Amino acid sequence: MKREMRQRLMKLGTVAVLGIGVFAAGLLNRPSRTLAHEVEHNTYMVQAGGFGEANVEVLTFAPSLVKVHRGDTVMWHVTSLHNMRFGEAEEQFIIVEQIGDKPTPVANPKIFFPTLQSGAAYTGGDANSGLPSVDAMKSTYSLVMDVEPGLYSYRCDVHPGMAGIIEVVADDEVIPSPVEVAAQADKELDEQINPAIGAFFGAAVTAPKQAVDGVFTITAGTGGAGRASSLTFNAPLAIIKVGEKVTWTVPADSPTPHFINSADYDPVAVADIIPQENAGGPPTLLAGPGFLGTTQDGATIAAGESFNSTMLPPGGSFSLVFKDAGVYAYICHVHPGMGGVVIVQ
Numbered sequence: 229m230k231r232e233m234r235q236r237l238m239k240l241g242t243v244a245v246l247g248i249g250v251f252a253a254g255l256l257n258r259p260s261r262t263l264a265h266e267v268e269h270n271t272y273m274v275q276a277g278g279f280g281e282a283n284v285e286v287l288t289f290a291p292s293l294v295k296v297h298r299g300d301t302v303m304w305h306v307t308s309l310h311n312m313r314f315g316e317a318e319e320q321f322i323i324v325e326q327i328g329d330k331p332t333p334v335a336n337p338k339i340f341f342p343t344l345q346s347g348a349a350y351t352g353g354d355a356n357s358g359l360p361s362v363d364a365m366k367s368t369y370s371l372v373m374d375v376e377p378g379l380y381s382y383r384c385d386v387h388p389g390m391a392g393i394i395e396v397v398a399d400d401e402v403i404p405s406p407v408e409v410a411a412q413a414d415k416e417l418d419e420q421i422n423p424a425i426g427a428f429f430g431a432a433v434t435a436p437k438q439a440v441d442g443v444f445t446i447t448a449g450t451g452g453a454g455r456a457s458s459l460t461f462n463a464p465l466a467i468i469k470v471g472e473k474v475t476w477t478v479p480a481d482s483p484t485p486h487f488i489n490s491a492d493y494d495p496v497a498v499a500d501i502i503p504q505e506n507a508g509g510p511p512t513l514l515a516g517p518g519f520l521g522t523t524q525d526g527a528t529i530a531a532g533e534s535f536n537s538t539m540l541p542p543g544g545s546f547s548l549v550f551k552d553a554g555v556y557a558y559i560c561h562v563h564p565g566m567g568g569v570v571i572v573q
């Protein structure tokens with residue numbers, strides 16, 4: 229996938245370079261001073277997240293800072309569930325709203341819905357790309373930066389700490405080309421992905437082989453590598469005895485939360501977020517069982533019973549007691565490829 233992405237970027241870069249070449253050739257007889265003004269309106273790619281070996285995902289915008297001229301386009305390559313929102317205020321992914329007289333967890337509409345469509349001009353202030361739909365998660369979103377020189381910061385609200393800056397510079401300032409920006413993006417992603425691959429091997433080496441005092445502890449995802457982590461369980465095969473407990477913990481320095489779901493979990497059948505129309509208003513997105521879970525922490529699971537935790541934030545944990553012999557496969561439903569098996573003897 230990464231190679232494909234690179235090829236696409238190269239192609240884009242080549243087109244941009246050719247474009248500049250043709251344009252520059254037409255301007256040969258003009259004073260060179262006008263060149264910086266005329267050769268404008270490049271498109272700069274920013275990677276919104278990325279992936280590496282050992283199921284590593286990095287939750288950054290790369291490059292984290294991109295310099296553009298006014299009128300240039302910034303195009304984000306969105307590799308997962310990310311939004312880009314310009315604005316000062318912090319927004320929570322799930323908020324509690326009074327619906328009737330009942331406090332109800334709902335998906336924050338300020339995150340989910342776009343206020344600027346892709347391709348529009350950004351003229352300053354608050355603006356949000358909205359979230360890509362699940363079937364269009366590999367997508368692009370672009371904005372024409374039609375603003376005064378200055379720093380414009382934005383963030384992804386799904387992943388706290390994931391932020392980037394667009395610096396709009398004066399027309400006559402020479403800035404890195406789209407090809408150079410693409411190379412910088414790859415470099416920044418690799419610098420984060422590589423330590424996370426290391427963390428994956430470290431976690432595997434120290435993984436427990438058996439329950440201690442009746443508890444088998446499994447680490448969900450890795451920490452210790454900044455914005456990147458391996459979306460794996462350090463003990464993907466846990467063998468316990470009937471009546472023993474499994475506790476999954478998310479490292480406190482994990483950049484992402486996780487879930488513990490029975491392998492038969494179907495995120496389509498069990499909607500994470502249930503849209504509900506308001507009479508005359510915007511839709512309210514009720515947070516569904518995908519986020520809230522259906523199984524209490526510490527519950528006892530019988531043969532064939534399914535289990536689904538609530539969202540486990542960094543530092544969070546979730547335990548199950550297995551009372552029957554059997555094979556219990558599980559996944560994290562938001563992270564493809566993240567799964568494990570508990571064998572109860």
Ligand SMILES: [Cu+2]
Nearest residue numbers: 486487560563
């Ligand atoms: Cu996960």
